[in-house]
Amino acid sequence: MSDFPTKTSQWVIDSCTGTSGLQLQHDIPLPSIGQHDVLVKIHAASLNARDIQILANKYMWGVTTPVVPLTDCAGQVLSIGSSVTRFKAGDRCASTFHSKWISGNMKSLAQVSQVGAHTDGVLRHYAVFNEEELVKIPSHLSYEEASTLPCAAVTAWNALFGGSTPCKPGDVVLTQGSGGVSLFANQFARAAGAKVIATTGELGGEREAVLEELGATTVLSYRDSDWGIKAKEATGGRGVDIVVEVSGAGEQSAKAIRLGAQIIVIGGSSGSGPSMFDMRSTMGEVRRITVGSRDMFEDMNRAIDVNGIKPVLDPKIWGFNEVKKAYEYAETGNHKGKVVIRIVEGST
Ligand SMILES: NC(=O)c1ccc[n+]([C@@H]2O[C@H](COP(=O)([O-])OP(=O)(O)OC[C@H]3O[C@@H](n4cnc5c(N)ncnc54)[C@H](OP(=O)(O)O)[C@@H]3O)[C@@H](O)[C@H]2O)c1
Numbered sequence: 001m002s003d004f005p006t007k008t009s010q011w012v013i014d015s016c017t018g019t020s021g022l023q024l025q026h027d028i029p030l031p032s033i034g035q036h037d038v039l040v041k042i043h044a045a046s047l048n049a050r051d052i053q054i055l056a057n058k059y060m061w062g063v064t065t066p067v068v069p070l071t072d073c074a075g076q077v078l079s080i081g082s083s084v085t086r087f088k089a090g091d092r093c094a095s096t097f098h099s100k101w102i103s104g105n106m107k108s109l110a111q112v113s114q115v116g117a118h119t120d121g122v123l124r125h126y127a128v129f130n131e132e133e134l135v136k137i138p139s140h141l142s143y144e145e146a147s148t149l150p151c152a153a154v155t156a157w158n159a160l161f162g163g164s165t166p167c168k169p170g171d172v173v174l175t176q177g178s179g180g181v182s183l184f185a186n187q188f189a190r191a192a193g194a195k196v197i198a199t200t201g202e203l204g205g206e207r208e209a210v211l212e213e214l215g216a217t218t219v220l221s222y223r224d225s226d227w228g229i230k231a232k233e234a235t236g237g238r239g240v241d242i243v244v245e246v247s248g249a250g251e252q253s254a255k256a257i258r259l260g261a262q263i264i265v266i267g268g269s270s271g272s273g274p275s276m277f278d279m280r281s282t283m284g285e286v287r288r289i290t291v292g293s294r295d296m297f298e299d300m301n302r303a304i305d306v307n308g309i310k311p312v313l314d315p316k317i318w319g320f321n322e323v324k325k326a327y328e329y330a331e332t333g334n335h336k337g338k339v340v341i342r343i344v345e346g347s348t
Pocket residue numbers: 048049050151152155176177178179180181182199200201202207222246247249265266267268269270289290291292333
């Protein structure tokens with residue numbers, strides 16, 4: 001008779017109709033642990049813009065309901081299958097976003113598959129994963145901090161270091177807004193010896209202060225119709241080397257860059273990124289990305305470890321029974337840092 005749990009509580013999205021489509025379920029049987037599987041006690045999970053889009057039925061990659069939501073979690077390995085080599089009981093780990101994308105470039109659409117959208121996700125107390133779908137987490141991070149890494153941080157890492165011309169010391173990186181991806185991009189760029197110019201919608205407030213604390217030397221308002229030109233002026237007229245483009249404000253980004261720079265297109269809340277017309281006089285490169293591979297996640301974790309980087313969390317941490325409120329809060333856009341759900345009470 002095993003001492004390990006055989007059932008879990010979990011949240012499920014029944015229908016993508018806002019928080020009314022979220023249901024809490026109890027005593028759901030866990031699958032048996034196969035040869036290559038790992039049983040994980042999930043301590044914390046975090047929300048991404050993607051999760052809000054899923055619940056509103058606006059997610060570009062689609063959703064297969066019913067599904068346990070969320071891709072991002074951190075927890076502890078309780079037991080392992082007989083052939084597992086990557087983990088042992090007691091290891092602290094995090095989930096991966098594209099669980100079938102291990103290394104190199106994405107080679108098939110099957111690798112786009114995401115837990116929490118196409119297969120069951122991590123908003124539950126226990127889950128069984130294939131060992132290939134997890135990474136170990138940096139020892140200086142709490143579970144809550146580490147739960148914010150799989151989507152936003154890996155995306156920022158891929159943007160800066162996953163292409164053919166990685167960010168290097170002395171580069172100028174432009175980030176947009178103070179959301180999850182942008183704050184991580186700010187931290188990674190600074191750790192790589194780059195300078196950061198940031199934008200936000202709220203100058204003079206807490207968001208600007210956070211960006212400056214992380215090392216941004218200039219913070220501009222993206223509500224200013226000329227912010228692209230002002231970003232270029234802040235480089236002494238040379239232009240920025242890399243834009244981490246989360247907003248889709250391509251016309252402005254193209255005005256900010258130096259000749260031959262890169263714009264990494266990630267999100268599109270206010271546009272779809274630079275057009276060829278925007279880019280015509282820049283000789284620049286546009287790269288569209290989707291999060292990153294497991295190898296990128298592991299490379300990033302080494303950098304987080306060596307540089308002592310700590311994710312920025314919103315001060316309010318939500319409980320497992322407050323999931324609907326956490327979603328509603330994230331949807332308002334009032335969060336300052338990552339929105340985290342504590343799954344094990346008393347665990348950080
Ligand atoms: N392609 C991918 O792999 C990938 C991965 C992750 C995320 N994304 C996408 O990237 C975007 C950001 O994700 P996130 O997780 O960082 O979101 P988030 O944490 O919810 O933050 C969104 C931020 O966007 C900023 N913002 C709003 N309107 C803006 C505008 N017009 N111009 C510039 N910034 C604006 C706001 O910054 P202020 O509060 O400072 O004003 C806000 O904090 C979303 O669209 C998401 O879907 C894509």
